[in-house]
Amino acid sequence: MTEKGTHPLTQVYPKFLERLEILNKTCQELPEKIDYKLVLDSSLYFIHFNDDFEVINCLVPKASSDTWTIQFAKMIGPNVPTSMDLVYNITLSNHFVPLREIAHRIQTYTKFFVHRHPFERLVSGYCNKFVDPPRYEYMNRYAKAIIISNYLKKYPHDRRSFEIEYTHLSDSEKQDILKQIDRLGSVQEKFGITFIEFLNYVINTVDESGIYNLDIHWMPVSSICNPCAVHYDIMIEHDYVSEESQLLVDYLQKNKATNAHLYFNKFEKKATRDKCNQYFSDIPLNVRRRLYEIFRNDFILFDYKYDLESKDYFCEENTNN
Template sequence: MMRRHWLLVGACGWVLLILMFVSKFINFSFRIADDYGGRAEMLNWTYLSMKTVKPLPEQPVQKAASQPSPASSGGPTEADLSDWEAVTVQRLQLLSTVCRNSSLWNLTRTPLRKFVLDRIFVCDKHKILFCQTPKVGNTQWKKVLIVLNGKFSKVEEIPENVVHDHERNGLPRLSSMSDAEITERLHTYFKFFIVRDPFERLISAFKDKFVKNPRFEPWYKHNIAPAIIRKYRKSHRDTGESAGLHFEDFIRYLGDEPGRQHLDRQFGDHIIHWLTYTELCAPCDIAYNVVGHHETLERDAPYILKAAGIADLVSYPTIPPGITRYNQTKVVRYFSGISKRDVRRLYARYQGDFSLFGYHRPDFLMD
């Protein structure tokens, strides 16, 4: 009997040792979805070509904006919001300076056409215009506008399937109005949009459309991905189209000028998730009142509500701690299998976004 007892104890010990050994090689990494909807995701590495990378320290996001410390409870205080106005002024000054830089003219200017006006949602009741920049938590801002337009009384009441249904969500687009109405609103309404580190935004777009695709948009897998693979995958010997789009294929496609433009004409408006902020919102051609940053959204969201005069009418949904923070280690992991040549070509395309909004050049990927 005693012998059985010790055999059982020994077996349990071996099981524990095996589990401890295996756990070193398996990392179940969970986080909240980009739009803070509360649904957890497990990062799928199947589509990445990566090597083990030593984590780097976090990179500061902004060049010229000091950040007040968070209030001890309940979010930023009135004093914090007042201080944050200086940050907003610095961002707009930088934007104006870069817009006047003739060497970046082709990267910062875009015609004020229907495509841009389609991106701008209107709240006439409170005189607000919001330009949608996908993959920076825009779903939550759309919910705020839906409440302000009176379609629902609270953000929490809005079904997820209604937010992006533009026939049902009660959000008119600026493009639906006459030229005179458009001009009046552009000159008199409060205007804002949100930006994010350009490369981290591309990672989010790749994961959302080609790996997870939570809203079941089959054209990304069945139309766009195969077209990119056929043109940009260097070798088809080991993996064909059925293996799915690799991040390397995606980056090579994005950095290809002008070859990419031919494919983009086929893809239509589906490419909005990785277009530049210039192409989406024309920040050098529209005088925005506030440019929020995803990385400081805990500060920016209350400030935007106050600046727009709606802070007493609606609240921005709760932001899970840490979710907006720039993650340089993740960026390094995704780009570890990408050649420096392809990274430089990608940066050349998004250089306007980096410069306009104070994001550092990613030297750690390029040099």
């Protein structure tokens, strides 16, 4: 709001201040050099603001973004649609907003985002887009790419070309590959994408194209919001999103003429954590290790501890709570 770590809510709720202190200390200790102008420019695409309530939100998918979208709509007015495209006044990346106005908002508005355990976001993103039930647009966009990334990068994607060029493979190898080629020709809602296929696709995308080519629903939070470059006032932990969001909403509504009834459903963190642990229980160590490297900044900046050798607990609580 003014200087780093001096927002009034950090005095009311000390955990906000504790998280900022850990973040600021860790940002200084990161070994890699950060081009702050570059990451700030990339963050502006995801940052939204509301002038009436003088608030800026870095919207993180799979971290209560839909819930916050609805709350913003209610805060703006009872007749405002809850569509995400209409909730916010404007995004900071809009070319018609003068740079001095962007700078003023960043310096003076309450800035916040919600962070979540990296592996929980991966499970949530996978289930939401490919399982519960599969989203046509995501199956249409990613299913073939995931299959090719997992099995067919070195091979033709049609049966005839493959059978002509790869006669040297064993019968079992050929059958495995032909099975994947047949999957490409299926109606895309008819076949499933497994969790390990999804994770391998995430890894391959980063290895080949970099983190910023990941879909935003499973891009690291630190790459979306860049908290080492943008000095946020409040960091909400997803495990406590109901209580902490309510604190922030109450603060934003203070002295504002609004009768909006804002309510955050209680988040069932145990059920979510159990689901995450279950999904990761069969994932090989080498895959988990590579994912940890990709999401390393999220683990470090948001103080999530992770034992790579653990065989039971993969999605443990933020140690600052």
